[in-house]
Amino acid sequence: MSGILGEHLGRDLVVFLFAVAGGITLSGIIANLYRLAAKKPQSKAGTALHYAVMAFAGPTVLLGNATRSYRKEGCSNFAYVIAVALASYWAFVLGMGILTVYGVIK
Numbered sequence: 001m002s003g004i005l006g007e008h009l010g011r012d013l014v015v016f017l018f019a020v021a022g023g024i025t026l027s028g029i030i031a032n033l034y035r036l037a038a039k040k041p042q043s044k045a046g047t048a049l050h051y052a053v054m055a056f057a058g059p060t061v062l063l064g065n066a067t068r069s070y071r072k073e074g075c076s077n078f079a080y081v082i083a084v085a086l087a088s089y090w091a092f093v094l095g096m097g098i099l100t101v102y103g104v105i106k
Contacts, residue, residue, distance in 0.1 A: 019095030024059055026094055031057035059091040 034053045041047045066083035069075045
């Protein structure tokens with residue numbers, strides 16, 4: 001065991017943080033491109049596309065809405081922490097998908 005955290009725990013923590021950061025980045029890029037390109041969905045196909053995009057853009061949208069509500073005092077501290085935790089986990093899952101694709105391609 002080297003260092004305070006040990007070599008495995010330190011590496012796992014870096015991978016976790018990298019995955020969360022990558023997931024938030026991917027989510028932000030997709031959310032902003034969708035906001036630029038799309039309008040409010042009018043058809044069933046548009047609604048289906050909206051939900052498909054939100055599967056990837058969700059963490060950014062959730063964090064944005066939760067932060068806006070928290071600043072206006074529209075939600076409690078606990079609700080905000082739960083929203084941030086959920087968005088972080090969602091971003092982690094997206095980031096692990098990115099790392100998996102990178103591992104397959106490499």
